[in-house]
Amino acid sequence: MEKFKSIKLNRNSGEHLYTQLYNSIKQLIMDEDIKANEKLPPIRKLAELLSLNNITVVKAYSLLEEKNYVYKKIGSGTFVSSVEEEFHRLDDEAYEDMRLMDRGQIEVRENVINFASATPTPELFPVGDFKEVLNEVLDRDKGLAFGYQESKGYFPLRECIVEYLKIYKISTLVENIQIISGAQQGIDVISKALLRHGDTVIVESPTYTGAIATFESRGAKMLQVPVSKEGIDLNVLEGYIERYKPKLIYTMPNFQNPTGYSYSRRAKKELLDLAYRKGLIVIEDDYSTDLNFYTDENATLKSMDSNENVIYIKSFSKIFMPGLRLGFLVVPRSVNNEILMAKQASDISTSGLIQRAFDLYLRKGIWRRHISYMKKIYKERFDIMSQSLEEYLPEATIFVKPAGGINFWIGLVDGFSAKELYSQSINADIAFIPGGVFYPQEVDSNFLRLSIADVYPDDIKIGIQRLSQAITKYYQRNSIRSQKKSIYRPIL
Amino acid sequence: MEKFKSIKLNRNSGEHLYTQLYNSIKQLIMDEDIKANEKLPPIRKLAELLSLNNITVVKAYSLLEEKNYVYKKIGSGTFVSSVEEEFHRLDDEAYEDMRLMDRGQIEVRENVINFASATPTPELFPVGDFKEVLNEVLDRDKGLAFGYQESKGYFPLRECIVEYLKIYKISTLVENIQIISGAQQGIDVISKALLRHGDTVIVESPTYTGAIATFESRGAKMLQVPVSKEGIDLNVLEGYIERYKPKLIYTMPNFQNPTGYSYSRRAKKELLDLAYRKGLIVIEDDYSTDLNFYTDENATLKSMDSNENVIYIKSFSKIFMPGLRLGFLVVPRSVNNEILMAKQASDISTSGLIQRAFDLYLRKGIWRRHISYMKKIYKERFDIMSQSLEEYLPEATIFVKPAGGINFWIGLVDGFSAKELYSQSINADIAFIPGGVFYPQEVDSNFLRLSIADVYPDDIKIGIQRLSQAITKYYQRNSIRSQKKSIYRPIL
Incomplete structure (x- = not known):
């Protein structure tokens, strides 16, 4: 504390007290009056x-942290950064960036072939068709298009969706459809409705980063159940249910994110039976059932849900346009009202203009043509991707070809780290997401996710060649260390 | 339990077990085998x-509740409805409906003069101008308009808002602007970022129903500090802060909802001083500072906030269009990142199309003309409303004329209930919101809120005449009881 007594602040200067304090502490660090760590x-x-308000100190510390002069350890305080600490922190920031990539938030440099983003390239969006329906709605509804919408959603759109759901063999009623501003909000609204602080929720391991963020923010405990090629591990799941009485299970049964794996019919059936037996709600997050290329088994859980235990989340982001911020839930009657209240408290309602335009878009049947088009585009990329991976990936590197969707899950040789590969291949002009990002805790993983949403066919082959070279180099450079490391590894 | 043994369910019929159970219990109630209460x-x-899953019973009970055959008492179980119980429940439902009215969710019958809704009449929206900018954006940005947007918001729009804020004398930086999908989401995002389960938050009493719902959903404890004509009661506030260490204060300093009251300059200043002294964040929810008709004192708290303790929420719902679902926050640097993460976890980002269109709308300067227009329209309604209230309200009924905004707060004679007035004047073809709705707990209040957003000038006078007659009748009919009742009453 001695060193801090010397700090002099001027209450009459125009400068904020916290920036004065920030500068003084920064000087102490620069002069090495306070040492690293x-x-x-x-x-x-x-x-x-110093006779200051707490918040002044909080602000000064935050600013120091932002500028990397100090770092925080939860529960133990604020420490002066060393060069190493700085490295780790930057590393964590990069990790956070990768989480954001998964949600379409980070753009990569111009020349980089971007296997990280799961957001479709913009030229695929049906802009012309949508412009037409937007104008039609504005001419037809005028001011009504800009009023508040019913929180449950614009009724005609909900009617349309009941029809639309028949392609997924889901049969439901208009009152069970809840319009949401995208799948992320769907997860948020369900959490608000059904999770209290300290409740337990089961997630697949690995899983979607946005779901992790929402459950965490709700103060829920997450239990991770591994997914394999056949689906969720039902033994682990059942054990967890017995012991921890979870409130929800969050799943992606078809073309899971990030693995691309799909549940077998039997796994779907058994998951439902378990849910019925235990009286549990299962969330089915469906972002790409439509993109089925090589399987007969892409039934949605919801279509098999005779007992109404499944909440179905449908995002239009991958097949139509992410920027619409539009999706819907199919909600079991028993939780219908809780979900509606949670939507209310979240943002009252989803944009009426967008809902009305999308209603017209569905009514005109244009969507069928568009889905076929998207399927064709994605299938081309999917096939080139599979071929390239089969051809170029170095030996012993794991690759299980999915049957559809947009994600590929690649496993480095046991003991190697996808995060390390990422930092070592930064100059290879490729982007991917290290698998560790898809777990609630900070972990390292030997897996990485490649997505075909934001890459053009011509670039895929080149990108996978570059990636494969980078992996080979990484294996060679680190062959000695590889046996020593203990790495969190998903079950295959 | 005896009576329930007789229930027979058929597991092989196509009908859900829970609907079978529902029908069986319903029959027992109808036959009076199970009695009221x-x-x-x-x-x-x-x-x-009955060898069933718990969830089957839960569902059957929920269905019975929905159909009013039974009612739940928290903590003590499910009971068979009596006619009286049914009345109370319907009453509570009506209350919930009124909360929804406050959020633009309920439409009233055709002939009703609607003082309940705070949503502007649709013909006021600048539909033509907006159609133009929408098309311009679609032609200019094409697919980009439908991609994910940065979670913080479309950068050019945030730049525009920094300029726009000058009319409120708020000076800030682009990085402190956070785009949100309407003010309700603003409150939700702030809660996610800054409130943990069990934290305390201070609200004005009475206050906006949507804020109550969000804080409740977050598991926060709400402390209510009365607002009067001069603003929030600073003595009560300071006492609460000392004793309960709240995390946030939620305020509407100008033309408060529901009272229409504004803080005096001194109250604003003292609130800020208190916040600085105690290191507290103050939320300023600004939905109608623009609609200032009769005061020189409509400075925003944020414009006076030299120490960055205020989070400013701006909704465009009242002055532009509620259906846009667009607004913004001005966020102190110290909580900038938490707010961004909470926005991410809520809905990733606000519709890019709407953001781009509104950006263009602001850039073109059309908004200045529109705000003047809205001010003119609202002022006409405001003046007719004030005059009518002064002229027609029965004696001893309290009415403090606000200096702007869209809400009027009317106090019945002490001991009378606005809720009762509502149910007794259901045939008068007027709608208003009983004041009890604006408190976190179920209360009765002698105050009611009238809004001028959804009424035409010609109807205002007629509506207030009808209301005044209804009040007079209500006073006469209930004069004897009036002394006996103890009613929660806001401080004036």
Whole structure:
């Protein structure tokens, strides 16, 4: 504390007290009066010492943290950064960036072949058709298109969706359809409705990063059940259910994100039986059942759900346009009202204009043509991707070809790290997501996710060649260390 | 339990077990084998008795509740409805409906003069202008308009907003602007970012129903501080802060909802000082500062916030169009990142198309003309409303004329209930919101809220005449009882 007594702040200068404090502490760090890894005083103590409000100190510390002069350890305080610490922190930031990539939030440099993004390339969007229906709606509905919409959603759109659902063999009623502003909001609304602080929720391992963020924010405990080529591990699942009484199970039964794996018919059936036996709600997040290329088994869980235990989330992001921020839930009657109230408290309602336009888009039947088109485009990329992986991936690198969807899950040789591969291949002009990102805790993994949403056919082959070279180099460079590392590894 | 043993379910029929159970219990109620106010067996016991899953019983009970055959008492179980119980329940439902009205969710019958809705009449929306900018954006940006948007918001729009904020004398940086899908989402995102389960938040009493719903859903404890004509009661506030260490204060300093009251300059200043002293974040929800008709004091808190403790929420619902689902936050740097992460977990980003169109709308400067237009329209309604209230309200009925905004807060004579007035004047073809709706707990209040957003000038006078007659009748009919009742009453 001695060193901090020397800090002098000027209450009459125009400058904020917290920036003055920030500058003073920064100077102490630069002058090495406070050393690397030394702890800063607790907020209250420093505030007392300098007769400041706590928040002034909080702000100064935050600014120091933002500028990488200090780092925080949860539960133990704020410490001065060393060069190494800085490296780790940057590393974590890069990890956070990769999570954002999964949600279409980060753009890569111009020349990079981007296997990281799961967002379709913009020229695929049906802009012309949508412009037409938008104008038609504006001419037809005028001001009504801009009023509040019913929280449950624009009724005609919900009617349309009941029809639309027949292609997934889901039969339901208009009152069970809840319009949402995208799948992410769907997960958020379900969490608000059905999870209380401290409740337990079961997720697949690995799983979608956005679901992890939402469950975490809700204060829920996440239990991870491994997924394999056949689906979720039902033994582990049943054990967890007995012991931890979870409130929800979050699943992606078809072409899972990130693995691309699909549940077998039997796994779907058994999951449902388990849910019925235990009285559990299962969330089915369906973002790409439509993109089925090589299987007869792409039934949605919801279509098999005779007892109404499944909440079905449908996103239009991958097959229509992510920027619409539109999707829907099929909600079991028993939780219908809770879901509606949670939607209300989230954003009252989804944009009426977008709902009305999309209603017209569905009514005109244009969507059938568009889905065929998207399937064709994606299938071309999918096939080139599979071939390239089969041809170029180095030996012993695991690749299970999925039957559809947009994601490929690649396993490096046991003991190697996808995160390390990422940092070592930064100059190879390819982007992918290291698998560790898809777990609730900070983990390393030997798996990585490649997506075909944002890459053109011509680039796929080149990209996979570059990736394969990078992997080979990485194996060679690190062959000695590889046996020593203990890495969290998903079950295949 | 005896009576329930007789229930026979057919597991091989196509009908769901829960609907079979529902029908069986319904029959027992109809036959009066189970009497009014008799308790149904606990879920687990009945499930055991009939060898069913718990969820089947839960569903059957929910269906019975929905159809008003039974009612739930929290913590004590499910009971058979009596006619009286049914009345109360319907009453509570009506209350819920009124909350929804506040959020633009309920439409009233054709002939009703609707003082309940705070949603502007649709012909006021700048549909033509907006159609133009929408088309311009579609032609200019094509597919990009439908891609994911940065979670923080479309950068050019955020730039525009920094400029736009100058009319409120708020000076900030682009990185402090967070785009949101309407003010309701703003409150939700702030709660996610800054409130943990069990945290305390201070709200004005009475306050906006949507804020109550969100704080409740987050598991926060709400402390209510009365607002008067001068603003929030600072003594009560300071006491609460000392004792309960709240995380947030939620306020509407200008033309508060529902009261229409505004904080005096001094109250604003003192609130800020208190926040600085205690290191507290204040939320300023600004939905109608623009609609200032009769005061020089409509400074926003944010414009006075030298120390960055205020999160400013701006909704475009009242002055532009609610159906846009667009608004923004001005966020103190210290919580910038938490807010961004919470937005991410809520819905990833707000519709890019709407953001781009609104950006163009702001850039073209059309908004200035529109705000003047809206001010003119609302002022006409405001003046007719004030005059009518002064002229027609029965004696001893309280009415404090606000200086702007769209809400009027009317106090019945002490001891009378606005809720009762509502049910007794159901045939008067007027709608308003009983004040009790604007408190976190179920309360009765002698105040009611009238809004001018959804009424035409010609109807206002007629509506207030009808209301005044209804009040007079209500006073006469209930004069004897009026002294006996103890009613929760806001401080004036």
